[in-house]
Amino acid sequence: MAIENNYHVNDMRKSNNKKKIIERLFVEFETLPKIEEIEKRYPSRELKEGAMVTRIAPSPTGFMHIVSLYTALVSERLTHQTNGIFYLRIEDTDKKREVKGASDFVVKSLDRFNVKTDEGQTIHGNETGDYGPYKQSERSLIYKAYAKSLLEKGLAYPCFCSLEEIEKMKKEQESKKLRLGYYGDWAKWRNKNEEDILQAIKDGKEFVIRFKSGGNINKKIEFEDVVKGKMEIPENDQDIVIIKSDGLPTYHMAHVIDDHLMGTTHVIRGNEWLISTPIHLQLFEALGWKPPQYGHLAPIQKIEGSSKRKLSKRKDPEASVTYYDEQGYPENAVIEYLLNLANSDFEDWRKKNPLKNNREFNLTLKKLASSAGPLFDFNKLNDISKDIISKLSGDEVYKYTLEWSIKNDNEFSELLTKYPEYARKILSIERDGTDEKRRRKDFAKWSDVKSDANYFFDENFNLKKEEITTLLSGFDVNDVKAIIVSFVDQYKESDPKDKWLEILRNISVRYGYAESNKSFKADPLKYKGHLADVAKIFRIFLTGRSQTPDLYSIIQIMGKDRVLKRLSAVNAL
Numbered sequence: 001m002a003i004e005n006n007y008h009v010n011d012m013r014k015s016n017n018k019k020k021i022i023e024r025l026f027v028e029f030e031t032l033p034k035i036e037e038i039e040k041r042y043p044s045r046e047l048k049e050g051a052m053v054t055r056i057a058p059s060p061t062g063f064m065h066i067v068s069l070y071t072a073l074v075s076e077r078l079t080h081q082t083n084g085i086f087y088l089r090i091e092d093t094d095k096k097r098e099v100k101g102a103s104d105f106v107v108k109s110l111d112r113f114n115v116k117t118d119e120g121q122t123i124h125g126n127e128t129g130d131y132g133p134y135k136q137s138e139r140s141l142i143y144k145a146y147a148k149s150l151l152e153k154g155l156a157y158p159c160f161c162s163l164e165e166i167e168k169m170k171k172e173q174e175s176k177k178l179r180l181g182y183y184g185d186w187a188k189w190r191n192k193n194e195e196d197i198l199q200a201i202k203d204g205k206e207f208v209i210r211f212k213s214g215g216n217i218n219k220k221i222e223f224e225d226v227v228k229g230k231m232e233i234p235e236n237d238q239d240i241v242i243i244k245s246d247g248l249p250t251y252h253m254a255h256v257i258d259d260h261l262m263g264t265t266h267v268i269r270g271n272e273w274l275i276s277t278p279i280h281l282q283l284f285e286a287l288g289w290k291p292p293q294y295g296h297l298a299p300i301q302k303i304e305g306s307s308k309r310k311l312s313k314r315k316d317p318e319a320s321v322t323y324y325d326e327q328g329y330p331e332n333a334v335i336e337y338l339l340n341l342a343n344s345d346f347e348d349w350r351k352k353n354p355l356k357n358n359r360e361f362n363l364t365l366k367k368l369a370s371s372a373g374p375l376f377d378f379n380k381l382n383d384i385s386k387d388i389i390s391k392l393s394g395d396e397v398y399k400y401t402l403e404w405s406i407k408n409d410n411e412f413s414e415l416l417t418k419y420p421e422y423a424r425k426i427l428s429i430e431r432d433g434t435d436e437k438r439r440r441k442d443f444a445k446w447s448d449v450k451s452d453a454n455y456f457f458d459e460n461f462n463l464k465k466e467e468i469t470t471l472l473s474g475f476d477v478n479d480v481k482a483i484i485v486s487f488v489d490q491y492k493e494s495d496p497k498d499k500w501l502e503i504l505r506n507i508s509v510r511y512g513y514a515e516s517n518k519s520f521k522a523d524p525l526k527y528k529g530h531l532a533d534v535a536k537i538f539r540i541f542l543t544g545r546s547q548t549p550d551l552y553s554i555i556q557i558m559g560k561d562r563v564l565k566r567l568s569a570v571n572a573l
Helices: 002-025 035-041 066-081 102-112 140-152 163-175 194-202 251-261 271-287 321-327 331-342 346-352 378-390 394-408 410-418 420-427 446-456 465-471 477-490 497-510 517-522 531-543 551-558 560-572
Strands: 053-056 085-088 156-159 208-211 220-225 229-234 241-243 266-270 293-297 301-304 307-310
Touching: 002 140, 002 194, 035 140, 053 066, 053 266, 066 085, 066 102, 066 266, 066 293, 066 321, 066 331, 085 102, 140 156, 140 208, 140 241, 140 251, 140 271, 156 194, 208 271, 220 271, 220 293, 229 271, 241 251, 251 271, 266 271, 271 293, 321 446, 331 346, 331 378, 394 410, 394 420, 394 446, 410 420, 420 446, 420 551, 446 551, 465 531, 465 560, 477 497, 477 531, 477 560, 497 531, 497 551, 531 551, 531 560, 551 560
Parallel strands: 053 085, 266 293
Antiparallel strands: 156 208, 208 241, 220 229, 301 307
């Protein structure tokens, strides 16, 4: 009987010690919400069967990566196709690496690229939705409540290892060629007695809370990846940190709790998180919850030399979402390019449906690139962008170019503002009133407009004699002079295009040039060149280039005075 009483006393002492430990681990112990209250506050979402709930959950630790936009786009489109909910959650628990303004930048980027969130932080700075707060730093008591629950169940414990001790452990593991990490016999505080733990707390030692893993690295878990299919990955045996020394949770703990409470059904994320999936499934099981379905996207890659590599934040400026704004790519062009990366049949769909909104395209999980990552291809992006811009009117091109230049090119924005009507006419060449198939496709981005249209503005046009001579290589100078003089003598600003062409043909024939390319090809030895060569002479003097859009349109827009002034440069030859 005495022995039984001793056991009872010991159990009571252990129970009391455990309670003391948990109480002293949390400064806010008395104010921690009860699990029942939390669950009641976040009821199950009432959605139609099959409706998805997904999220974008960035960490505000730097610029937004194009891959983050890609992942957000995929999640948003898949979700809204099911009439589900797509929300934004800011995972700002890494306070040491947080960059001021990064959260706002994410919100603005999503808005700019028309990736529509239903809940979370808005462009106006407030939050919308019933499952907030949507900033993890404002949810710390919730995380601690669930950490307390795991401690009570014996599924978590405090660890008082210093950073120096952890580093020493890693070095020892390295020297013995063992797996790195806090597991098995290396988990120093896993089985510490309660007296030692209480003493460490009393001594004011810094601590973290670790999950007590029951996994075996030699066993594998199976799960169905909604992108990759059936997966087998070794179990997790690491006692990972779930609450850091600053009282905030790690990503592993926070996202599991939030995905449960916010009713997330699917998590679409990058391939780099695949290795962590056993940890996350383990935590869901420990907390008694059904996990969402995970889908892992292969990284966007880039060809470098003869090999492929991941798009790099450090090496590739195009990795940042800001790059596309600075260069002036239309937002819709970037989105259509990313849709093309996500589902290869988007290109065929667009060809069949040139006028439809891309939201009508049905994105599918099965067609997402799952093995080798999609390749980033500037040529493809530029082609898509050129096609989109080609459909715009001159006024629209002017509007978007002006908006871009105000932010990125003060000099060009001043010209566009100073000569608005002139600029509109320039940007309407081979656009307004032109058959869609024949519309110019030379602009891939708004920054291209300056380089292609700068010669129209006298402020930026200064063609030197040496440049003219170089461009006129192959022409007889006397012929050039005679051709220009002859044209000037007959030039009338009011001449329609057919009359202008007739004058140009007659001049061509007079100075030994064929009136057409066909005639020239039939007997090339008979001629010095053909009509296009004669037109090239005028292009050079008027624009400083050998290739331009429609020459007649250029002459009409420039006006008689400007045309004659520029042609007069022939006198210096």
